[in-house]
Amino acid sequence: MPNEPATVPAQRLEWRVATVVDVRAETARARTLVLDVPQWPGHRAGQHVDVRLVAEDGYQAQRSYSIASAPEQRSIELTVERIENAEVSPYLCDTLVVGDGLELRGPIGGYFVWDIALGGPLLLVAGGSGIVPLMCMLRHHARATPSARARVPVRLLYSARTWDDVIYREELQSLNERPEVDVRFTLTRDAPSGWTGYRRRIDGEMLAEVSPPVAEKLRGYVCGPTALVESVATQLVEMGHDPSRVRTERFGPTG
């Protein structure tokens, strides 16, 4: 794996108290927190933040959440999926309201990142809430100049259980109307009537249909549950894609 320059400064990543300025329901289980973060140093698409919750008695819990908003956006957006009976995600999904403070530090992570300058063609493969850091990349791509965008075609393959579990559904459909963007969904459990998209777990045949040819030297980003990431990354390498251009991030359920 080639090393890239450090993106996290050597001084301490300070905890900052962000303010929740908006919340958006994305699906029945996921919602987006729009945060105003004082002195936010900026981020690259794909990075995450650490969130810290401290109780009155000093007990604390921390979790990592990917940033969904493009680097160009003023606010930081985190999309959180509620895991039942967990410690942190129900607080973020149910308790937190507009006006509340939320402590976080970041940005963190310098490998699972993409900038328009890194080029493409870009292949994004998401499973479930693994879409979040990839959405950040899509939003960054959508804000590039038309000529820069035209040089970097993007394909997204997004696996979800049902149509109602698809996060950012309308925005993805709207992005799909752009000539340089190709969004494909696969639904593994249940599909609406008249569904013409994929109806199974991601497999080699599906990846072959969606991936650019090996000669085009894709940049691949795969994010989702371990089984999906293992299988997709292994198959991309077997298809002949350069392992050093396939980057992975795994989302176990983050309680």
Place this chain on the structure above:
Amino acid sequence: MADKPFIARGFQGRRAASSAGRLPPGQYETRDFPVLSAGPTPRVPLNKWDFTIRDTQGRSVRWSWEEFQALPHDKPTVDIHCVTKWSKFDTTWEGISVDTLLDAAKTAGLAEGAFVVAFCDGGYTTNLPIDDVSAGKAWVAFGYDGAPLPPEHGGPARLLVPHLYFWKSAKWVRGLQLLPKDQPGFWEQLGYHDRGDPWQEQRYQGDP
């Protein structure tokens, strides 16, 4: 901000009685074994696998898989702590103590180093002070929970340094480079801490 933490309105949290004193700050206990890595899982057949210790003078010692297996085995049971916040208690491993490997390197006349960089299939590296991989604190593990270590968890062999954050326990490890000075590895160049002690919460560069 650091001395007086911000209280999250209405946050209760859970304090698991069983984990009292075993969970470093900011960590939670999981019973799963989450998988984290930056790229595709490399696969190397055992007849192509070897383990090498090198010094800066060009000297090295090398073990094939069979030679490695003939070394005395340890079976440590340890708690592990990932920088992504999960900790897992009482994990059981089988492997070779790094002391055994460093003793062989010394006998073979390699220059001793104050630091090591572990190098791996797939190009991953991580740096450690020699004191953190000696005196019974580190292993090269090839067994987990009574079975061969699965590839996604670093098989055929990974470093096991349980008293540091788990990114130091490099998967798919193929050797150690002995060095006189510290040299940041893969994640360390990308902003993660050079030592990574979970009890001091050394997650990122600049942390205490």
